[in-house]
Amino acid sequence: MQQHIEENSFDVIIVGAGMVGSTLALALAKQGLQILLLDKFAFKDNWQEKYDIRVSAITRASQYIFENLNVWDAIKEYACVYENMQVWDASGKGEIAFSCLDIGEPNLGFIVENRVIQRALFNALTMHDNIQIDTSATINTLHIEKNQAILTLENEQKRFASLLVGADGKRSWVRENANIGITAKSYSQHALVTVVETAQDHQNTAWQSFFPEGPLAFLPLYTKNISAIVWSVSPNRAKTLCNISTSDFEQQLEQAFPHLGKITIKEKRAAFPLGTHKAQYYVQERLALIGDAAHSVHPLAGQGLNMGLLDAASLANVIQQQQQKKRDIGLQYNLNAYQRWRKAENLVMLTAMDGFQRLFSPQPLLLQQVRNYGMSWFNKQTLIKKILIQYAMGFEGHLPDLAYSRFL
Numbered sequence: 001m002q003q004h005i006e007e008n009s010f011d012v013i014i015v016g017a018g019m020v021g022s023t024l025a026l027a028l029a030k031q032g033l034q035i036l037l038l039d040k041f042a043f044k045d046n047w048q049e050k051y052d053i054r055v056s057a058i059t060r061a062s063q064y065i066f067e068n069l070n071v072w073d074a075i076k077e078y079a080c081v082y083e084n085m086q087v088w089d090a091s092g093k094g095e096i097a098f099s100c101l102d103i104g105e106p107n108l109g110f111i112v113e114n115r116v117i118q119r120a121l122f123n124a125l126t127m128h129d130n131i132q133i134d135t136s137a138t139i140n141t142l143h144i145e146k147n148q149a150i151l152t153l154e155n156e157q158k159r160f161a162s163l164l165v166g167a168d169g170k171r172s173w174v175r176e177n178a179n180i181g182i183t184a185k186s187y188s189q190h191a192l193v194t195v196v197e198t199a200q201d202h203q204n205t206a207w208q209s210f211f212p213e214g215p216l217a218f219l220p221l222y223t224k225n226i227s228a229i230v231w232s233v234s235p236n237r238a239k240t241l242c243n244i245s246t247s248d249f250e251q252q253l254e255q256a257f258p259h260l261g262k263i264t265i266k267e268k269r270a271a272f273p274l275g276t277h278k279a280q281y282y283v284q285e286r287l288a289l290i291g292d293a294a295h296s297v298h299p300l301a302g303q304g305l306n307m308g309l310l311d312a313a314s315l316a317n318v319i320q321q322q323q324q325k326k327r328d329i330g331l332q333y334n335l336n337a338y339q340r341w342r343k344a345e346n347l348v349m350l351t352a353m354d355g356f357q358r359l360f361s362p363q364p365l366l367l368q369q370v371r372n373y374g375m376s377w378f379n380k381q382t383l384i385k386k387i388l389i390q391y392a393m394g395f396e397g398h399l400p401d402l403a404y405s406r407f408l
């Protein structure tokens with residue numbers, strides 16, 4: 001592909017060097033394509049802080065993608081393995097316990113600070129001659145022609161590619177400028193995130209308590225008594241919790257989650273609005289969307305990034321098949337396979353996450369009792385639990401080549 005690279009001309013331009021866009025860049029570089037990765041804000045160094053308050057639960061499928069792209073060793077070093085997950089209804093007695101022993105696996109996945117993943121990806125990106133990273137350009141316009149996508153930058157320079165990929169997050173500039181609509185819903189919740197120390201060891205367990213206002217998750221980090229928290233509350237409460245004194249915050253958190261003893265806050269607090277959205281299309285002529293540019297879900301099951309990584313690996317798969325057949329990788333006709341594949345897979349997850357969110361939102365007393373009874377019943381169903389765990393770990397569904405163990 002792109003045998004004689006003209007200056008400013010690429011096989012694929014990826015807008016957005018977040019974890020999903022960077023993963024796609026690596027996958028495509030390994031397929032020999034010439035890549036331009038554009039992002040003014042990515043790779044900001046936040047290593048002067050003790051912890052990144054943004055963390056991600058990584059499924060087995062994502063682990064394999066990272067392994068196959070040779071970035072897993074750098075991530076694993078700072079990843080916390082979690083073996084159990086305890087979920088309970090704070091307004092009743094319903095609880096569900098998941099364990100890796102239920103499915104004969106060594107763990108249920110890993111919790112990693114986002115900056116660890118981003119750094120590992122960045123270091124790998126810089127090792128490829130066929131990836132050009134531009135962190136200074138601002139894009140002004142997007143124009144699609146028969147044979148190429150053209151980006152005009154603020155300084156009037158142009159960049160050309162056979163395929164343009166929008167990996168630029170929830171408020172995707174690419175999606176908007178391609179006039180691709182979205183269906184969106186706000187949950188009227190904000191996720192308050194920070195990192196805390198607990199008196200007791202986190203026991204390599206992810207804990208999640210469902211309150212009528214939203215779930216509170218304690219996610220274990222690689223030091224035994226350090227956890228990241230994701231506390232979904234009303235926007236007003238999030239504002240209050242962000243602004244109250246450290247000791248008042250610790251007290252309120254301890255009240256909501258007394259299970260690991262005294263809590264000491266170790267990082268700043270920040271809140272993110274929560275909602276779900278899905279793009280009307282994932283592909284157009286010379287254009288594809290991946291990751292949060294295409295969809296977002298409530299973080300209660302830690303699936304958003306994992307879905308995006310599967311998008312990246314699946315798109316790489318589809319492109320590779322087109323390359324092998326010497327076809328034009330930017331034709332919508334050739335990209336449709338990616339859209340059919342990932343739209344269907346993501347719809348299942350989007351529907352499931354929205355259903356969970358509604359199930360645990362405030363309900364009349366009778367429904368709360370039914371929910372609690374249902375959770376206790378579910379907790380005893382070993383086979384159904386096993387299927388759910390396998391699904392959440394990314395073992396089920398139509399997986400791309402990179403999501404299999406040691407594919408390369």
Ligand SMILES: Cc1cc2nc3c(=O)[nH]c(=O)nc-3n(C[C@H](O)[C@H](O)[C@H](O)COP(=O)(O)OP(=O)(O)OC[C@H]3O[C@@H](n4cnc5c(N)ncnc54)[C@H](O)[C@@H]3O)c2cc1C
Pocket residue numbers: 015016017018019020021038039040041042055056057058139167168169170172173191193230272290291292293299301302303304305306307308
């Ligand atoms: C509180 C919280 C907890 C979460 N926990 C989990 C979890 O445990 N597990 C999980 O799988 N998911 C989780 N998620 C979801 C996950 O964080 C996102 O799905 C994931 O970060 C999306 O990655 P992305 O690369 O698609 O988008 P982003 O991370 O949003 O990256 C987009 C990139 O595009 C760049 N960009 C934007 N506009 C432009 C432009 N015009 N030009 C150039 N570049 C641009 C941005 O600078 C950014 O670098 C969580 C989300 C939240 C809010």
